[in-house]
Amino acid sequence: MSALQDHSGGLARHSVNPFEVGAQSVANIAPSAVIAFGPAYMAASTGNSSWLAFLVATLITLVIAWCIVAFARQRAGVGSLYSLVHPVFGAKGSFVTGWALWVGVIGIASGSLAGAGFFGARVIDRIGWDGLTTIPGQVILQIALILVAMRLTVASVRIAARAAAILEIFSISLLVLIFLFIMTKSGIVFDSAQLDFSNMTLGGFGFAVVLGILGFVGFESAAALGEEAKDRYRAIPRAVLGSAILAGVIYVFATYMEIAQFKGGATALAVSASPMDDLVEQYGLGGLRAFIDLGFTSSFFAVVVATINVAARLLFGMSKEGLLPAFLGRAHPTHRTPMNAIYTVIPIVVVPAVVLVAYGAAPLNVTTWIDTVGVFGYMLAYAMVCAGAPLFLRKQGTGGVAAVTVTGILGIIALAWVFYQNIIPVPAFPLNVLPYAFLVAFLVGVVGYAAIFVRDPKTAAQAGTYADDAVIEALAIS
Numbered sequence: 447m448s449a450l451q452d453h454s455g456g457l458a459r460h461s462v463n464p465f466e467v468g469a470q471s472v473a474n475i476a477p478s479a480v481i482a483f484g485p486a487y488m489a490a491s492t493g494n495s496s497w498l499a500f501l502v503a504t505l506i507t508l509v510i511a512w513c514i515v516a517f518a519r520q521r522a523g524v525g526s527l528y529s530l531v532h533p534v535f536g537a538k539g540s541f542v543t544g545w546a547l548w549v550g551v552i553g554i555a556s557g558s559l560a561g562a563g564f565f566g567a568r569v570i571d572r573i574g575w576d577g578l579t580t581i582p583g584q585v586i587l588q589i590a591l592i593l594v595a596m597r598l599t600v601a602s603v604r605i606a607a608r609a610a611a612i613l614e615i616f617s618i619s620l621l622v623l624i625f626l627f628i629m630t631k632s633g634i635v636f637d638s639a640q641l642d643f644s645n646m647t648l649g650g651f652g653f654a655v656v657l658g659i660l661g662f663v664g665f666e667s668a669a670a671l672g673e674e675a676k677d678r679y680r681a682i683p684r685a686v687l688g689s690a691i692l693a694g695v696i697y698v699f700a701t702y703m704e705i706a707q708f709k710g711g712a713t714a715l716a717v718s719a720s721p722m723d724d725l726v727e728q729y730g731l732g733g734l735r736a737f738i739d740l741g742f743t744s745s746f747f748a749v750v751v752a753t754i755n756v757a758a759r760l761l762f763g764m765s766k767e768g769l770l771p772a773f774l775g776r777a778h779p780t781h782r783t784p785m786n787a788i789y790t791v792i793p794i795v796v797v798p799a800v801v802l803v804a805y806g807a808a809p810l811n812v813t814t815w816i817d818t819v820g821v822f823g824y825m826l827a828y829a830m831v832c833a834g835a836p837l838f839l840r841k842q843g844t845g846g847v848a849a850v851t852v853t854g855i856l857g858i859i860a861l862a863w864v865f866y867q868n869i870i871p872v873p874a875f876p877l878n879v880l881p882y883a884f885l886v887a888f889l890v891g892v893v894g895y896a897a898i899f900v901r902d903p904k905t906a907a908q909a910g911t912y913a914d915d916a917v918i919e920a921l922a923i924s
Contacts, residue, residue: 499658520844528540532910562743601783625703629707762784
């Protein structure tokens with residue numbers, strides 16, 4: 447049989463090692479950024495049972511991850527989930543999945559840029575210059591950070607993945623060391639209060655689980671390296687599952703430690719505006735606050751780099767299928783990265799964050815608002831994968847259909863629950879308009895695809911096809 451068709455389109459095919467593939471997913475999750483405020487929000491909802499809520503959120507995430515892995519073991523491409531679901535849902539379903547994911551990735555990238563700017567300015571402020579904490583300073587810093595991210599992602603997918611990994615490893619290691627040092631100083635190792643669930647309410651615990659699930663968004667992003675990953679049918683599934691497990695362990699550990707070590711326990715943690723700052727101050731370690739802020743800056747910036755990688759590759763794949771202009775499908779002749787797609791993504795990421803901050807919104811509020819819009823996109827894409835995974839295995843004639851059917855149903859129920867908790871009861875402004883902001887962004891893509899379908903059905907039918915199948919690949923190589 448003839449050699450397998452090269453779908454790389456000029457990308458550095460099979461050049462990214464398993465560690466770098468895993469780094470892509472871990473950086474997109476950004477556990478350190480979640481730790482910055484996640485445990486405090488959880489404590490406000492469910493108190494001492496916060497660690498348990500994160501554990502349940504981890505299990506639910508693994509259910510969704512298992513559905514993604516069902517696809518990723520047999521199919522890979524630059525389009526991530528967009529490419530994976532095509533054998534089941536066809537072009538229309540692929541586009542719905544891919545565009546929802548693209549809106550999600552852009553949202554998380556833009557929100558994280560605002561977060562990186564906020565914490566980056568605090569680092570500089572703590573060493574003696576507050577010029578970047580002002581509105582103009584925040585705008586300048588965000589633009590500087592996005593330009594650095596652009597340079598990294600254009601230069602090399604491997605460099606970008608390694609840089610993101612180094613930043614996230616630094617941030618996680620710093621936080622773990624601080625927790626361990628405080629534990630040694632306080633002498634508190636076992637906190638029996640966190641095993642007392644007598645005051646836990648079902649509603650509060652459920653909402654905390656919802657918050658926990660949101661902390662895992664982006665764990666599947668290794669799938670966007672389907673053309674560039676070595677041993678991709680093993681490396682990507684391992685990265686998807688491994689990153690979810692790693693983040694879950696970190697979240698449970700950090701939440702337990704924050705409640706155990708915080709003077710006043712879960713009650714005091716829940717009302718803290720800056721939990722890690724307050725924690726180190728309580729133990730006479732205020733001098734570490736600059737390092738903590740540096741860690742959070744690193745984590746948020748790692749998200750920006752990782753999400754640009756995903757967003758650009760989605761555009762690259764759609765361009766190769768004829769859905770988007772051909773120039774988006776051009777790779778850098780030397781670096782072999784989706785150069786034009788990256789250049790296109792950059793302003794789309796930076797404009798929402800810069801405009802809202804320039805308008806006077808607090809940077810962390812901007813992070814919350816834009817990230818929430820992005821999360822709705824991720825949830826729709828995840829739901830499509832959960833619905834399609836058992837159908838895919840049945841169509842392929844492989845085993846595990848029953849187990850994936852169960853996980854798929856559980857995943858859809860969990861995602862529907864998360865969505866419901868975000869809209870009912872109707873939150874205060876501006877959170878109440880965020881679902882509509884997502885809907886508008888989503889419909890822009892759907893209307894564009896519908897126009898292509900009417901004008902050129904053959905091109906529209908190519909959505910999600912820019913990928914390789916493991917069975918076909920094996921036959922081609924043989």
